[in-house]
Amino acid sequence: MKTALVTGASAGIGEACARRLIATGWRVVGTGRNAARLEELALELGEAFVPAVFDIRDEAARDAALAALPVNGFDLLVNNAGLALGTGPAQACDLDQWKTMIDTNVTALVSITHKLLPGLIERRGAVINLSSVAAIYPYTGGNVYGGTKAFVRQFSLGLRSDLAGTGVRVTSIEPGMVETGFTMVRNGGDRAAHDALYGGADPLTGDDIAESVAWIANLPPHYNINTIEMMPVSQSFAGFQVARNS
Numbered sequence: 001m002k003t004a005l006v007t008g009a010s011a012g013i014g015e016a017c018a019r020r021l022i023a024t025g026w027r028v029v030g031t032g033r034n035a036a037r038l039e040e041l042a043l044e045l046g047e048a049f050v051p052a053v054f055d056i057r058d059e060a061a062r063d064a065a066l067a068a069l070p071v072n073g074f075d076l077l078v079n080n081a082g083l084a085l086g087t088g089p090a091q092a093c094d095l096d097q098w099k100t101m102i103d104t105n106v107t108a109l110v111s112i113t114h115k116l117l118p119g120l121i122e123r124r125g126a127v128i129n130l131s132s133v134a135a136i137y138p139y140t141g142g143n144v145y146g147g148t149k150a151f152v153r154q155f156s157l158g159l160r161s162d163l164a165g166t167g168v169r170v171t172s173i174e175p176g177m178v179e180t181g182f183t184m185v186r187n188g189g190d191r192a193a194h195d196a197l198y199g200g201a202d203p204l205t206g207d208d209i210a211e212s213v214a215w216i217a218n219l220p221p222h223y224n225i226n227t228i229e230m231m232p233v234s235q236s237f238a239g240f241q242v243a244r245n246s
């Protein structure tokens with residue numbers, strides 16, 4: 001049975017990926033900080049779901065948790081763990097929030113990728129990275145969040161180059177609006193912000209994204225999806241802004 005490691009698997013897109021991968025025959029190690037939620041998933045999903053409790057930013061805790069797993073290696077790494085914090089303009093942002101996004105979305109992602117890469121090469125495995133439309137299309141308040149996701153996209157493409165000849169597949173997934181806990185986290189637990197963003201918009205769901213992840217994970221070994229971008233039909237592009245002399 002092939003084994004995947006899905007980071008941030010206790011909720012949202014990560015949880016949906018774990019469910020979809022298991023439904024298509026994978027064993028999934030699901031990481032996250034919420035031990036109780038991961039245990040609930042293990043009870044529900046059975047032996048195919050193996051919880052690994054750690055904060056993705058804590059390398060020592062990660063290494064201890066991974067070393068304790070009853071797993072020999074991984075055929076797939078789904079780098080899903082990540083977050084946005086704040087929607088304000090750069091000049092009004094909290095520097096600690098910026099650092100938390102960089103630590104999680106960039107540093108922790110490259111660190112776990114670096115750790116798993118030798119094993120993934122040995123198994124001719126795959127890496128699927130969760131980037132965002134914010135990597136491609138700037139929007140006000142996107143600043144560092146968009147920057148981290150642009151990093152994830154370009155890192156993915158660079159990995160593709162470096163891994164030439166290894167058989168390892170790499171994909172950058174770039175979703176737009178997906179209704180998860182993302183907006184609650186971004187706005188400090190503000191339910192009204194969540195409702196205002198998703199209300200009447202028929203947003204994508206975690207399961208919509210997981211369907212693409214499972215499709216890509218199960219493609220034959222000669223077939224690589226480099227990047228894939230998706231949005232709900234309700235979301236599209238607006239024009240440039242012009243700040244005029246008053």
Ligand code: 8X3
Nearest residue numbers: 132133134175176177
């Ligand atoms: C976030 C996507 O559309 O909310 O990754 O900016 S969007």
